Amino acid sequence: MDKQIKCxxxxxxxxxxxxxxxxxxxxxxxxxxxxxxxxxxxVRPDGNKLKRISWPGCEHGERRLNG
Ligand code: SF4
Numbered sequence: 289m290d291k292q293i294k295c296x297x298x299x300x301x302x303x304x305x306x307x308x309x310x311x312x313x314x315x316x317x318x319x320x321x322x323x324x325x326x327x328x329x330x331v332r333p334d335g336n337k338l339k340r341i342s343w344p345g346c347e348h349g350e351r352r353l354n355g
Pocket of ligand 1: 293294295298299300301316317318319322324325343344345346347348349350
């Protein structure tokens with residue numbers, strides 16, 4: 289089994305247009321295998337919107353092949 293990777297390096301992290309606004313892009317987990325499926329990855333528990341994906345990741349993450 290692969291070592292856990294961070295969401296920012298995971299190929300399942302994807303933009304979520306419905307949750308984004310004009311000045312901010314939301315990212316969500318797009319992996320149905322993950323318990324975090326459809327969770328927003330760049331929002332703090334207090335609701336603060338972050339530019340970068342901050343979530344630590346999960347055991348179902350897979351590293352992107354490019355970039
Ligand atoms: S929660 Fe897991 S599967 Fe989802 S984007 Fe992060 S590392 Fe990838």
